[in-house]
Each structure stands twice: as C-alpha cells, then as structure tokens.
Amino acid sequence: MARYAAFGAGRMGRGIAIAFAYAGHAIALIDSRQREPAAAARLRDEAFTEIRQSLDSLARLGAMDAGTIDAIAARVQWVDAAGAPAALAAADMIFEGVPETLDAKREALAEIGRLCRADAVVTSTTSSILVTQLAPLVAHPERFLNLHWLNPAYLIPVVELSVHPGTGHVAVERTRAAMTAIGKIPVVCGVAPGYIVPRLQALVMNEAARMIEDGVASAEEIDRATRYGLGLRFAAIGVVEFIDFGGADILHHASREMAGSIDAARYAAPAVIGRMMDEGRLGLKSGEGFYDYRGRDTVAYRRDVMARTFAQVRNAGLWQPPGGDSAQGAPSATRRGYVSVPHGQMHYAACGDNDGTTPPVLLLHQTPRSWREYAAVLPLLGVHRRTIALDTAGFGESDPVAEAGIEAWAAAAIDALDALGIARAHVVGHHTGGVIAVELAARAPGRVASLVLSSTPYIDAAFRRARAEQPPIDAVEASGDGRHLAALWQKRQPFYPADRPELLQAFVADALKASGDVEAGHRAVASYRMEERLGTVRAPVLLLHASDDPFAAPHLAEWRGLLPEAKVATIAGGVPLPDQCPREFAAAVLAFLDALP
16 A cells, blocks of 8 residues: 555646655545446546646656656556445545635544554644644644645745644654655644745735736736746745845835835735844845855855856856957857858858867758747857858749758758768757758758757657648738738737747748748648658757657657657747747757757
8 A cells, every 4th residue: 555645636636646656656646526336436546647747848848758757657546435444444644635615634544543543743734724723633743744745846946834833843844855765855743824835926926916906017028027026036946035145224214115105014024034234134145144144155155045046047148248349258249141062052040150179060940930030049159160151942042942841951951061061060950950951960860969859859750641621821822802811810829928929920921932832841841751751860969859849849759769869958948949038948959969969
C-alpha cells in the first residue's frame, strides 16, 4: 500500500497525486463517497484523464519524456469507498482535500481519524479555514496542520504549513521532509487567514483591478509590468529582504505619499515600520532591519543580490548587450545583400563579424515569411557570432527556383552558403525553415555544425495523410476590392497575439511577396518525406519548443523519441516565435551553441 494518501479525488487531490507520482512515490487517491458503480467509474476515468493530460502537458514542455507518462500515472492508486479503510490505515501522511465547507471538513477528518494510524500525520489543504478551527475535529491534533498547496499543486514549488499551538514538532518536521523529498519548498506560518502567498497576492490583484477601473493603465500594460518588473524582482529577492535592501525609510516615505494621494487605509505603513524608523533600524544601510547585517560583508551581499536579479533577467531572455559607439561587444548594424547562385539571386541580412574560428549561424524562416522574421533576433545573435538570415528561394527578395520544394530550397541554401564563402554553419530553422534545415543537414552533413529546430513538425506518412485532408492554410482568392487582404489577415489572426498586431502585419506583408503563391511552403512541407532523411542527420540538435504553437507543439514528443540525445528548450510563445520572443529565442540558441564541445 502507498505511504501517502490524498483524501478527496477532486482537482487538489489529483494535483497532489501527480506531485508524488512524478517524484517516484506511490500515492492513494481516495474517493470515499458511496457511489453507483457507473458514477464511480466515470469519476475514476475523469481523474486519470486529467492526470494523464497534465503529464502530457509537462512532456510537451520538455519537462519529462512522454514515454514515462504511463509509469508515472501507474503510481497513482485509485481507491474507492470500499478500499478507503485499508488505504488510510497504511498511510504515513494524509492530505485531506474535500470541498471548502466546515461540514465537509468535519465529516472527512472524522473518517480519517477513525481509520488512520495513531502516528500518521494528517493535513488539510484548505485555503480558507483556520487550522485552529479544524484541529478540534481530529483525533490527534498534535499531528495535525494545514498544508496549503498553490495550484497547479504539481508545478508550483512552495507549500505553506500553517500550524496551531498544539501541533507537535515531529509532525512539522515530517511534513517538511516529505515536501522537500518531492522537490517542494515548505514555508511555515502561524494561525492566519490567507497564509502568506494568498494574502500578498490578494492585495496585488485587487490593486491591479482598481488601477484598471481608475484608468491608470490597461490590463495588458499592468500584466507586462508585473511579469517583467514585479515578478522578476521578487523572484530574485524576497519581499521582506527588499524592504531592508532599499531601506525602511524608503517604504515609510513612499507609503506616506501614496496614503495621502490615493487612499490612507490602503497605503498607510504598518506600525512596525514606524518603530523601525524611530529606532534607526533602516535595513542594510544601518546594519539592522528585519534581518541583522552586522558583521556581514555588505559589498559581497549587494553583488549577490545583483547576481540573483541578473540571472532572472537573463533567463527570461531580456538582457541586452551594451549600446553606444564605444561599447565593447555592441552588435554591428544589420547589413543586407545579394549573392548570385545558379538559379538567380538570393537575398540575405547579416549581423556580426567572422572571427575565423567559429562557424556562423544561418537562420531559415517559416513560409511565407522572409528574413524579417529574424529582424530582432539578428543583432542579439550577431554580438556573439556572425549570423545570416537568408530569404528562402521564392520568398522575400530571393528569386524562386524552377520547382518549389524542400529539397530545392535546401539546395539553394547550400548554393548561398557557397557564394558567401561559408564552409560550415550552425543552422536554425523555424517551422518550414526547420524542415529545410533537416534536409540541408541530410544533404550536406559536413556543412552543418548543429541544428536548432524551432517549432518544426515531424513529417511522416501519418502527417502527410492528415495534411491532405485539411483545407489550405493561407490560400485566399484575389479580389478586385482587396477583400482577400482581410481574408488573409483573418486566417492567421487566431494564431497571433492580440496585443501585437505588428507581428501579423509583418506576416501579411511577407505573404504578399511570396512569388504569387502563398501556399507553396505548406504544400512542400506536406509532401516532404522526412522519415527517409532524418536518419542521416548527425549534427547535435536543439528542439526549440513554443508552448502555444498549435501546429508544432504536438510534435515535441515524437521528436524526443526520434532524437533522444537532443536538447530541449521551451519558450512561452506561439506561431511567430522569433519575432514574438526575440530575446528568449536568441538566449536559447546561444545557450545551446555555447554548451557544444
């Protein structure tokens, strides 16, 4: 029997079950209600469907191998009312997760108390009922505490332990140890509504809603500010640590100004800040605040805070190299040109200089785009390596080949490399560009130092059959009044972020240049026999995965199975990944290239 039991088979119980199963532990997921057999079977199937879907989402994000889903899900043991007594009697630790009413909690805790061992630790996952209200309902309150998980329970690291005066030290330490063992970060708080995280986030969320209501900023601007300002900052430095770092006097004066101009009740500083001001305990600058800095190397500490903050900014792909004419390492301007190839001329854009020691980077765009898909990525890569963004033959400003196709486009790209004097390159391809990159690596393996396949579909017989049954993706019939332009926009609009219309505008502009055939790239992809070519690819591979790309995201599991040695990087973005998330895109490519031997 499992050492752990989740009592309640709803959303929280399932999330906790995934957390333990993922970490390698068996766990009983208990539905203790008496149900008709058909209803019980439906609930069981619903629970395991959700568990598998959650694991599949993790696999698609590159967090795990899709081949392990069955083994992980099998660690979750479904237990109905008949099996509940045995499961509870076997458990060392029980997580009550029934609906948020006192009556439901009373009934559940009474049943758990009757059936569990006397030495078992019992926890409630309640988000709203105080631990002191629940402790009298359990048989052994010294082994009881509230354990608040943040949704999704299997994903968010922090869990909050709320203890009552009678909670024993052993129960707290056993809970800490169990949480740490599955990769969680336990934090302890006393008897307080809202624990720590919900109490802080409620203030922030309510204030954000008020700011929208007051016309201070739009929802999109507030979310951008919190993701890349507030969120990055407090991922690097804790809230209380930040008070000390800036100084209690800064908080005191800022609170006084906002209390006077916005709302005294919302912004007045608490009494503890006033006492710290009176006592001169201002934080780092005075040697004491909420923390004691006396005897500490403050220079080293400040550098540590900067290092933590810089790591968050860099990991988000938001750090840029220095600017200005005198800045060392500043990227060169984008240069554009043409090269002559057997079928005509190929257009390219380039950044960075050839250092003579490292292969340059070749960027291949999706169709019907052009090099401009990489316009923001080019300078970010160019500061580190010579980088060339090539217009595929027949797209952008490059002349078309006689018969469009993946093989012909890859051959034309090799011709362009020859004309540029490039013997070997790291090849990065997005969507169709990734398919061309595979063919290029198969056709000329000695020319490809590495492959970055960004949101690239895996094309086999099943893909070709499925694609043959689908309507054209971008094709629209030209009309004299220009309605086809709106039709093209509307076809692609669902796949582009609503707050970034300039991305879709760039797509439409490129599509109109596509040698009169906007659908050529999709037809070429749908007829390519990748399964016959992939086996000849020998270059190291990075699978760059856009989490919100409905066309390519489902192929990640296939790629991981086909290329088990490939690296995987996930970016929260969609179809237009390079121009939607250029910093994150460039950071992922550079991290992969820098790690190559």
